[in-house]
Each structure stands twice: as structure tokens, then as C-alpha cells.
Amino acid sequence: MRIRFMLALWLAKACACTLRLLKRGGTQLPGRIALALCPAFLSQIGLPPLVIAVTGTNGKTTVANIVVDVYEHLGFRVASNRQGSNLNAGVAAALLTDAGLGGQARAQVAVLEIDERSSRLIYPFVAVDILVCTNLFRDSVGRNGHAEYIAFLIDSALPLQARLVLNADDLISAQLGLPGGAGAAQGTGTARAGNERRFYGVAPLPGEVQRTDSLSRDIAICPVCSTALHYSFVRYHHIGRAVCPNCGFHSPEADYLATGIDPLAATLSVQMPAGPATFRLLNDSVFNIYNQMAALAALREAGLDVEQLTSAFSAIKLTESRYHAEECGSVRLVMQLAKGQNAIACSRAFDYIAQQPGRKALVLNLDDHFDAQGGSENITWLYDCDYEYLNDPHIAQLVIGGVRSHDHYLRLRIAGVPPERMVRTRHERDTADLVDLENIDAVYILYDVYTVDTAKAVRSRLQARLQARLTERGGAQ
Amino acid sequence: MRPLQLEMLYPEIANLFGDTQNLRYLALCLPEAELVRSSLNEEPAFLRRRPDLIYLGPMTENGQRLALERLLSHRERIAELIADGTVFLCTGNALELFGERIVNPVQDYELEGLGLFSLRSELALFDRLNSKVLGRFDTGASDSEPITLVGFKSQFSQVYGDNTDGFFLRCTRGVGLNRSSALEGVRRNNFFGTSLLGPMLILNPPFVRYLIELLLPTGEAPRHLAFEQVAQQAYEERLREFEDPRTSGFASPSSAGAARG
Incomplete structure (x- = not known):
């Protein structure tokens, strides 16, 4: 052996x-x-x-x-x-x-x-x-x-x-x-x-809005007695604090609890078994x-x-392939991973972007090339995903790329997004040229885990367009 | 005239794979309809009245157990509604509840089903079946062509039993009740049970038109579907892809089953 x-x-x-x-x-x-x-x-x-x-x-x-x-x-x-x-x-x-x-x-x-x-x-x-x-x-x-x-x-x-x-x-x-x-x-x-178990959690943050409207909640009933759980705090989906009004089953207490953040100072306050401590916040x-x-x-x-x-x-800092932000003149250009076929990951990305300040344009290149290898991707996940979060007046434009762009477009229509806010193309790399850069504060490129290279190409093209615009405006002045 | 009533059973557990959006879409197509959500720990609406459509979507294996615990005591009423022509739409593994038995060897249990169909479901938790499905639905009308449906199935279960007298789809690609069958789901009067899952109505506007015609009083003018043009475009595109022999991902029925189907 x-x-x-x-x-x-x-x-x-x-x-x-x-x-x-x-x-x-x-x-x-x-x-x-x-x-x-x-x-x-x-x-x-x-x-x-x-x-x-x-x-x-x-x-x-x-x-x-x-x-x-x-x-x-x-x-x-x-x-x-x-x-x-x-x-x-x-x-x-x-x-x-x-x-x-x-x-x-x-x-x-x-x-x-x-x-x-x-x-x-x-x-x-x-x-x-x-x-x-x-x-x-x-x-x-x-x-x-x-x-x-x-x-x-x-x-x-x-x-x-x-x-x-x-x-x-x-x-x-x-x-x-x-x-x-x-x-x-x-x-x-x-x-x-x-097993021996330890728990971590994040306390409700100051000003945090509860997301009670998530489409999916994977645990809505008590696992002991099947009574509907009462959530005293819903962060999103089934993440939050719950108790069963019938048998008392409840969320465990956190041994390590994030008690607050200061995004400007980039600090994270934590209550640990040994007492409170403050660390640098990696991302807000x-x-x-x-x-x-x-x-x-x-x-x-x-x-x-x-x-x-x-x-x-x-x-340390978070790995760049999953999130990268830069300033191109007055426009913030962000690449953000939103794994295709994963309704929750995409819902979280949509929610995060919708809550960011300013007027935004979004590039959605979410086709899962791995799943599409069979010639036609399974799109059931679109209907578990909260596209409704993108129905926000501060999201000025949605540029949808990929062979499944009509499926995403239909899903967005069902979510209530007005058609005049959307453009679509079958070719993901073409999305960069379809973004309307006028009167926006940020462009977000959402991409699947298998399409990082395409997302980088889209980012490069947008960087070039934004740079050209800066040069043009500089020349005009 | 009372508005159409669409009843969704147990939405807190029967909500996997985006299936609940089927009813949302139907409600968008029928804005006058009343959508009733009957939760697990309340009496279903169908005990008090006759809804126009009863919908049950896919759930976890434990969800099947909980749903059956509730539904078994309503077996006679459900049988009466099916016989009466009430429209039922059951997607994913919801159909299995209406059979005789659900067997789960890995988790070592057997559940007694409603016994309304001669079906037995066997779960193989380490052998999930994923398949695209292309199939034809026979409307039953002599003057209309079968409707071609596209869809997806993803399941731990294989369902066994004879559905030759009442199936939902005849698969031209993909498999039916089990890996040996080309006949998908069951149909009795207006009970449609299919293991297709996800937004199967949104994926199939022609079937939604058929369903709405079934729900509306005879003689009422046909309705436009919600976002009909783009839904139809997406359907036609997927249909082209599914009919393309180069597209893979369709499980194939064994020869024995194909002969039967």
C-alpha cells in the first residue's frame, strides 16, 4: 500500500x-x-x-x-x-x-x-x-x-x-x-x-435597511415543529435572526459578533469571547x-x-479578480463577480449596486459559459434571482450581453424595469460600446466566474472610452 | 361573475427553482385573477371553494413529507376536484405526492402518497438526473396541432408506473417519468403533473395560451400574454436550440422505454 x-x-x-x-x-x-x-x-x-x-x-x-x-x-x-x-x-x-x-x-x-x-x-x-x-x-x-x-x-x-x-x-x-x-x-x-461549534455573526448595522422582499427564503419554517419562523431581523433571504413562536427554537448567539463598522475610517468593531477589538475593514x-x-x-x-x-x-486586501474599482475621471468603474447559475450571489450583487449612491449603468454579462457548453443554458435560476432590485430609478441603464440576453431582458421586464432603460446584444464584448456614459456616476460590469477575461476586455474598452472623453473635454476647455 | 381564483399551495416550502414565478406570470396575464397562497399550517382554500387553478411547486425531500402530512387528510376532496375538471398544475417533484409511494433509501424512509395515480417514486440522492426536455403536448382538440414544450428537469427521483393512458408530454428529446421512459408526467382531465421545473410557463407561451383558454369561460376572447412578444421570442430561440441536434444535455430513454413510449 x-x-x-x-x-x-x-x-x-x-x-x-x-x-x-x-x-x-x-x-x-x-x-x-x-x-x-x-x-x-x-x-x-x-x-x-x-x-x-x-x-x-x-x-x-x-x-x-x-x-x-x-x-x-x-x-x-x-x-x-x-x-x-x-x-x-x-x-x-x-x-x-x-x-x-x-x-x-x-x-x-x-x-x-x-x-x-x-x-x-x-x-x-x-x-x-x-x-x-x-x-x-x-x-x-x-x-x-x-x-x-x-x-x-x-x-x-x-x-x-x-x-x-x-x-x-x-x-x-x-x-x-x-x-x-x-x-x-x-x-x-x-x-x-x-461537533464543537463556534458562531460568528453581524449585528444590525446603523442605518441598515432590512431586505424583507427577497424572492427566496430557504428556511421559512421551524425545523423542529414546522411553525412559521418569526424573523426579528431579516438581512436578506434567510439571513437574519429568527425564533419559532411555538417551540422556542432560535438562531444561535454569535461568539464573534461584528458590532459596527466605520466605512470612512475602514474599521470593523468585533465583540469576541475575550472582549472587544477593532480591526481594519477589508470591504464595506x-x-x-x-x-x-x-x-x-x-x-x-x-x-x-x-x-x-x-x-x-x-x-491584506481582497483578491482583485472578484471586485475591482477605479476612478476614470468623474466615473467610477467597477468589476464585480456575480456568479451565473447562482441566484443568491447575483441577488446580493444587484442589491449592493442598487444601494450605492449616484446614477449607475450596469453591464450584465451573466451567461454561464460552462453550463452553455451543451448549447443552451438552463435559465431557471433567473426566476429565483432578485432582478427586481435592478428596477431602481438610479440605475439609468442596463446593458445586457450574451446569447441569453433575451431571457435576462424578459426577466427584467417581469421585474418591472422599463424597456427604455435596457439595451441588449448577443455579443458580450459589444456591451462596452453600448453603455451611455452621459450623466452617470458609475459603471458596474457584472460577470460570471468563467468570463473574467471578457469582463476585463469590456473594462479596457470602457476605460478607453472614458479616457477619450476626458481628453476631449480637456481639449474643449 | 366571480374573478378567477388561482391557489398556490404551501409557498413557504414548495418554492424551489423559481417555480413560484409561474403563478406570478399567470397572474400578470390574468390581472383580474385572485391569487390565494395557502400556507402549510392553514386550511387550503380548495376545501372551502373550488379554485380555478391549484398550483404546487417543487420542494425538498423533507418538504414532501410535510406536504403529504397535510394533504393526506384531503385526499377525497382532491380526487373530487380532479374528477370535476379543476385545473391542477404540479411541477418538479410535487407530482410524486399524488402517487402511491415515495421511497428514499439513502435517508431510509418511505412515504405513503395520496394514491391518486399508480406511480412510485424512488429517490437516489447521489445520482441526480439533469436533462433538457423537448416534448409535445396534445391539446386533445381534433382541430389543433400538439404544442411543443421546452423545459428542464433536475431531480433525485425516478418515477415508475404506467402513464401511457395519461401523460403530459411525449418527449422527442430528453426523458419522461424515468430514464427508460419517453412519456413525461401525467394528465387526467385538467390535472397536469410534470417533473419539468423552473419557470415552465414563462418558457412556453403556447402552453400558457392553452391554459388560459381552459381557465376562461367558454367564448371569452383570447388574452394577450404579459410581455408576449419578448416571451415568444425567447421561446422560439430556445426551441431552435433544443431542436438543433448539436445541442446536448438531453438524457436519452433506454430502448425499452422508448418502445413503450
């Missing part, structure tokens, strides 16, 4: 080396080779003394990146799948790349982003010390089914030794790791012991406050102290 493992390790490492020389790193190919040659590879590869896993529907990449950045800033050697996939092969690739020739880990900490659906292929074999679940929402219909199913997948694979770091404001993921397992609340649980959108809180709670539970966290949060 050991010989098989060593052979798999060396061949996979040779593959990883070759890919690096060819400047084609970041693939999961070495991991796939390792698992093909040695199916038990993940249970035999050496692990660093600390293994942190991050999973969940939305935010897991951002949270994992923050955790990696913090450790690296503090001088730790980190093994991570940041450049690779979050499936079992990506995890294998990350661990074997870090391992020495004998299979022993060299890193001090492993930070692994885990696809929720891969739980059963990873957790039974990789001894995770801390497992963060950011949230569980409905997601891609074909890939994920529904949030309750994903909770079942994770919960039934949970390693008992793992300390869970969970979102106190998400009643679905907050039920992970309960004694009795996934069916405990419904009375169909097992004899399984529970509420979903990124959750991401920072998830990372903060995990890092603190992993043993970092407040001074280390303060220092690291002051130095």
Missing part, C-alpha cells in the same frame, strides 16, 4: 513540476493522477499540524483567501488549493505539492477551500481541525439541488474532531454538527455525537463583512492572537 502511495506521489509531483515549468500551474491534474493511482491518497498524504477547511455556498473562496493571506503575512508556510480546484483532486494537488518526497507535510498550516458537494470525498480522509461553513443557500439547480440537500451532504460527512465555525445568522448551516446528525431536528437523527459590503468575520473567527479559534490579526488585517 505504501509503495502504491509513494509511486502516486512521485508521479504526481513530477507532473506538478512539469506543469510549473510549462507555466501551467494551478490545475488539478497532479491530484487526479495521484487519486487515480492511489485512491487512498488523501488518507496517506502527510498533513500539516493545522488543517483549516472552508466550505459553503457563497464566500468560501474569499474566506479561504483571507485566511491564507493572513497566515502568509505572519510568515507561516501555507499549503492551499488557492490556485487550483476545490474538489478532491484539487485538495490532493495542494497537499502533494507541499509534501516532501517522503510524503511528509512541510507547511505549518493547510487552508483548503472545499466544494460542498465534495464533502464525502474529502472529510473522511483528511483530518480537518477547523471547518468553516460560510452559509448555505440554494445554488445551481443541476449541481446542488437545494440547500437542505447540501446541508445533508456536509453533515453526514463531518469529521467529529473538527471544530466548526458557523454563521449564526444562517439557520441552515447553523444546524451543522448537531448531536444526532442531519435529521436531529426532525426527530430522525442518529446516535452520532455533535455586508457579504464581505461576513467573509471577514468567518475568517477572523476561524483564525482566532486556530490560535492567532488579536495583535497578529490586527497586523495582518491591516496589510
Whole structure:
């Protein structure tokens, strides 16, 4: 068995080396080779003394990146799948790349982003010390089914030794790791012991408007007695604070609670078990406050102290491929990821943009090229997504690109957006030329995870148009 | 004359995949209609009156259990309404509730269904079926052509039983009740049960026109659909794509099922 493992390790490492020389790193190919040659590879590869896993529907990449950045800033050697996939092969690739020739880990900490659906292929074999679940929402219909199913997948694979770091404001993921397992609340649980659990949350922020009009709420009834839950605070969808008026079931209290932010000073106030502390705020959108809180709670539970966290949060920034903003003269140009096929991620992006000040133009390039490979994308998710948020008088123009532009257009009409505010084209790159730059304060380019390059091309063209306009106006003066 | 009444059952649980927008769209097409939402812990409206349409959308596996707990005591009334010609539209896994049994080996339970159709559903939680569907709906009228529907299915369940005497669609691409069947869903009088999910009405304006004709009193002038032109354009575009042999993503019925269908 050991010989098989060593052979798999060396061949996979040779593959990883070759890919690096060819400047084609970041693939999961070495991991796939390792698992093909040695199916038990993940249970035999050496692990660093600390293994942190991050999973969940939305935010897991951002949270994992923050955790990696913090450790690296503090001088730790980190093994991570940041450049690779979050499936079992990506995890294998990350661990074997870090391992020495004998299979022993060299890193001090492993930070692994885990696809929720891969739980059963990873957790039974990789001894995770801390497992963060950011949230569980409905997601891609074909890939994920529904949030309750994903909770079942994770919960039934949970390693008992793992300390869970969970979102106190998400009643679905907050039920992970309960004694009795996934069916405990419904009375169909097992004899399984529970996990040690810590919770983080974000208190209602000053002036925060509750989003009670989200189209979907993945948990509306009490999981114990099926009575309609009473939400005392609804941040969006099912994120908030709920209690069952019949049996008293309620949202857990947060051990790490964001109590306030100061966007101008870029500070985040946190109440922690050891007392209050203030950190640099990485981003003022509420979903990124959750991401920072998830990372903060995990890092603190992993043993970092407040001074280390303060220092690291002051130095790091969010990964640019997901959000990038710049000023082009008087116009703010923003690239923002809004994952196609993920109704909640897009709803959150729409809501965030609608709440930003000023008159805006939006470029919507949301076709999922991966799903469209079959020739016609499944568009059911459009009708779970809150396009209604884009029916806002301060959104002066919506430029819709892609082969599914007529589907988005119809969805926006049903959402009440007047047709005169919309233009559409089948060609995503053409959207840049269709944006009306007059009398607007910001242009947002929303793009899917598979179309970053197209989004960058659209941004370049818009930069050029805005620059030309500046030059023209400068000349006129 | 009383306004049309459209009843949506259990919207707090039967709301996955954007399906509830089907009724929203129908209400946009029929602005005079009254939309009644009957929640899980109240008596359904259909016990007190005869709605013109009763809609039940897809739900989680636990949602199926909760819905059945409520519906089983109304079995006779539901059977009466179906026999009476009330329009039912059940999408996604809602249809399974009307069969005899739902079996879930992974989570180790069996649910007794309403038993109104001779169907048995088996859930395979680690083997989700995703498929596009292109199929023909027979309006039953001798002077009209079948309506071609486009749609999507995504399900853990395979439904078994004989629907040859009353199916919703004959699939020309994609699969029906299960991987061996080309006959999709069930139909009895005006009960339409399909495992197509998502905004199936919005995707299929010709079927919405048929449904509205069914709901309106005989002789009433046909209605324009909400955003008809763009909805029709989107439908025709998708139809072209689904009819294109290069488009993939259609599960294929096995030969045995194809012969049966």
C-alpha cells in the first residue's frame, strides 16, 4: 500500500513540476493522477499540524483567501488549493505539492477551500481541525439541488474532531454538527455525537435597511415543529435572526459578533469571547463583512492572537479578480463577480449596486459559459434571482450581453424595469460600446466566474472610452 | 361573475427553482385573477371553494413529507376536484405526492402518497438526473396541432408506473417519468403533473395560451400574454436550440422505454 502511495506521489509531483515549468500551474491534474493511482491518497498524504477547511455556498473562496493571506503575512508556510480546484483532486494537488518526497507535510498550516458537494470525498480522509461553513443557500439547480440537500451532504460527512465555525445568522448551516446528525431536528437523527461549534455573526448595522422582499427564503419554517419562523431581523433571504413562536427554537448567539463598522475610517468593531477589538475593514459590503468575520473567527479559534490579526488585517486586501474599482475621471468603474447559475450571489450583487449612491449603468454579462457548453443554458435560476432590485430609478441603464440576453431582458421586464432603460446584444464584448456614459456616476460590469477575461476586455474598452472623453473635454476647455 | 381564483399551495416550502414565478406570470396575464397562497399550517382554500387553478411547486425531500402530512387528510376532496375538471398544475417533484409511494433509501424512509395515480417514486440522492426536455403536448382538440414544450428537469427521483393512458408530454428529446421512459408526467382531465421545473410557463407561451383558454369561460376572447412578444421570442430561440441536434444535455430513454413510449 505504501509503495502504491509513494509511486502516486512521485508521479504526481513530477507532473506538478512539469506543469510549473510549462507555466501551467494551478490545475488539478497532479491530484487526479495521484487519486487515480492511489485512491487512498488523501488518507496517506502527510498533513500539516493545522488543517483549516472552508466550505459553503457563497464566500468560501474569499474566506479561504483571507485566511491564507493572513497566515502568509505572519510568515507561516501555507499549503492551499488557492490556485487550483476545490474538489478532491484539487485538495490532493495542494497537499502533494507541499509534501516532501517522503510524503511528509512541510507547511505549518493547510487552508483548503472545499466544494460542498465534495464533502464525502474529502472529510473522511483528511483530518480537518477547523471547518468553516460560510452559509448555505440554494445554488445551481443541476449541481446542488437545494440547500437542505447540501446541508445533508456536509453533515453526514463531518469529521467529529473538527471544530466548526458557523454563521449564526444562517439557520441552515447553523444546524451543522448537531448531536444526532442531519435529521436531529426532525426527530430522525442518529446516535452520532455533535461537533464543537463556534458562531460568528453581524449585528444590525446603523442605518441598515432590512431586505424583507427577497424572492427566496430557504428556511421559512421551524425545523423542529414546522411553525412559521418569526424573523426579528431579516438581512436578506434567510439571513437574519429568527425564533419559532411555538417551540422556542432560535438562531444561535454569535461568539464573534461584528458590532459596527466605520466605512470612512475602514474599521470593523468585533465583540469576541475575550472582549472587544477593532480591526481594519477589508470591504464595506455586508457579504464581505461576513467573509471577514468567518475568517477572523476561524483564525482566532486556530490560535492567532488579536495583535497578529490586527497586523495582518491591516496589510491584506481582497483578491482583485472578484471586485475591482477605479476612478476614470468623474466615473467610477467597477468589476464585480456575480456568479451565473447562482441566484443568491447575483441577488446580493444587484442589491449592493442598487444601494450605492449616484446614477449607475450596469453591464450584465451573466451567461454561464460552462453550463452553455451543451448549447443552451438552463435559465431557471433567473426566476429565483432578485432582478427586481435592478428596477431602481438610479440605475439609468442596463446593458445586457450574451446569447441569453433575451431571457435576462424578459426577466427584467417581469421585474418591472422599463424597456427604455435596457439595451441588449448577443455579443458580450459589444456591451462596452453600448453603455451611455452621459450623466452617470458609475459603471458596474457584472460577470460570471468563467468570463473574467471578457469582463476585463469590456473594462479596457470602457476605460478607453472614458479616457477619450476626458481628453476631449480637456481639449474643449 | 366571480374573478378567477388561482391557489398556490404551501409557498413557504414548495418554492424551489423559481417555480413560484409561474403563478406570478399567470397572474400578470390574468390581472383580474385572485391569487390565494395557502400556507402549510392553514386550511387550503380548495376545501372551502373550488379554485380555478391549484398550483404546487417543487420542494425538498423533507418538504414532501410535510406536504403529504397535510394533504393526506384531503385526499377525497382532491380526487373530487380532479374528477370535476379543476385545473391542477404540479411541477418538479410535487407530482410524486399524488402517487402511491415515495421511497428514499439513502435517508431510509418511505412515504405513503395520496394514491391518486399508480406511480412510485424512488429517490437516489447521489445520482441526480439533469436533462433538457423537448416534448409535445396534445391539446386533445381534433382541430389543433400538439404544442411543443421546452423545459428542464433536475431531480433525485425516478418515477415508475404506467402513464401511457395519461401523460403530459411525449418527449422527442430528453426523458419522461424515468430514464427508460419517453412519456413525461401525467394528465387526467385538467390535472397536469410534470417533473419539468423552473419557470415552465414563462418558457412556453403556447402552453400558457392553452391554459388560459381552459381557465376562461367558454367564448371569452383570447388574452394577450404579459410581455408576449419578448416571451415568444425567447421561446422560439430556445426551441431552435433544443431542436438543433448539436445541442446536448438531453438524457436519452433506454430502448425499452422508448418502445413503450
